[in-house]
Amino acid sequence: MRTRLLLTLTTLALLLAGCGQAAPTSAPTTAPAAVATSAPAAVDLSGIKDYLLGQTAALTAATRELKAASDRYYALAEGASFDYAALWEGQQEAVIATIEAAREAWMIASPAYEKMEGIVAGTPSLARFDVDLDAGAAAADDPEGAVSFDITLPDGRVLEKPGNLFGVTESTLWGTDPAFASGVAADWNDDGTVSFGEALPDANVLKGGVDLLDSMANELAAAGEAWTPTESDAFTALVVMVPTMSEYFGSWKDSRFVAGDASTQRDFVAISRLADIQDILGGLELVYAQVRPRVETVDSAQAEQIATDLSALKGFVADVYAQEQGGRRFTPEEADTLGAEAQNRATAITGQISQMAGALGVTIAE
Numbered sequence: 001m002r003t004r005l006l007l008t009l010t011t012l013a014l015l016l017a018g019c020g021q022a023a024p025t026s027a028p029t030t031a032p033a034a035v036a037t038s039a040p041a042a043v044d045l046s047g048i049k050d051y052l053l054g055q056t057a058a059l060t061a062a063t064r065e066l067k068a069a070s071d072r073y074y075a076l077a078e079g080a081s082f083d084y085a086a087l088w089e090g091q092q093e094a095v096i097a098t099i100e101a102a103r104e105a106w107m108i109a110s111p112a113y114e115k116m117e118g119i120v121a122g123t124p125s126l127a128r129f130d131v132d133l134d135a136g137a138a139a140a141d142d143p144e145g146a147v148s149f150d151i152t153l154p155d156g157r158v159l160e161k162p163g164n165l166f167g168v169t170e171s172t173l174w175g176t177d178p179a180f181a182s183g184v185a186a187d188w189n190d191d192g193t194v195s196f197g198e199a200l201p202d203a204n205v206l207k208g209g210v211d212l213l214d215s216m217a218n219e220l221a222a223a224g225e226a227w228t229p230t231e232s233d234a235f236t237a238l239v240v241m242v243p244t245m246s247e248y249f250g251s252w253k254d255s256r257f258v259a260g261d262a263s264t265q266r267d268f269v270a271i272s273r274l275a276d277i278q279d280i281l282g283g284l285e286l287v288y289a290q291v292r293p294r295v296e297t298v299d300s301a302q303a304e305q306i307a308t309d310l311s312a313l314k315g316f317v318a319d320v321y322a323q324e325q326g327g328r329r330f331t332p333e334e335a336d337t338l339g340a341e342a343q344n345r346a347t348a349i350t351g352q353i354s355q356m357a358g359a360l361g362v363t364i365a366e
Helices: 002-016 046-079 084-090 092-122 127-135 165-173 203-226 231-241 245-254 256-262 273-296 300-325 332-360
Strands: 181-185 199-201
Touching (some): 046 084, 046 092, 046 273, 084 092, 084 181, 084 199, 092 165, 092 199, 092 231, 092 273, 127 165, 165 199, 165 203, 199 203, 231 273, 231 332, 245 256, 245 273, 256 332, 273 332, 300 332
């Protein structure tokens, strides 16, 4: 979160100095009205917590199903003495059904988290969960941005800071990290070619990663129950997370959804990053809706403009995603152009939100 905040504040400084990206022409150019000197009315932020708890409930339900499927696969592999060639030879149908069930649960769990990522990653007291669940790197790739945990596998092996848990479990389930695979070629549809996703996971890696994912999802749910959002939390989440478009579009550009088979990215292979961005922005729209009444006490027109621009940014991403879902394959150059447009919009919105936070005397946490 600190890295994101520093990048955000740097961008805002450039924007305010006139060196950053230009705001949309629809953005108000007048200064906000003077803030009333009377004590501000209390703002009800319970909707933010209710939303978070709704998503943690969906997440833990999905990770519970994922854990059950992972355990079944582990039992199948254990029954074959972890001889994956023999397992595939004798239990193809059971293996495919079990892995598909695990993937289906994962495909529910991941969006459930993305819908609350804006809150989790943007709130100082919760941000550690974002690093370990969804954003942290492997220590071998980025020691400073690495996750906080090791994974001890059922067979006693230890994966030292292997990367975030959604990334580990996704690359294990879809076979994009050879270190997490069984090493057995598995032609699921008997067409003579082992295609993307036709993989047998290492059952120990899958169980170890999923068990920890499920445990941490429940820890996040408990932390959410204990959390009471503040105005500083809400404005910090908006200021930190809205201007992350270039980061997400860069990940999309490097993924198989743009780069195809040339991609070496092990995660974000099952769900397009464009879907994730929409989920994140949806959560941030909810956060802004909760603080909008306070913004309206400063400048009602600005309050409306921010809501309109947030919605337009989400709509922009949704349009690109709809084209992708319709079969269009964007080039890396197009991904860069689209990412720059999204970032321009996000930077302008963040400038407006930061201005309102300052006018209200709300502290943006570091």
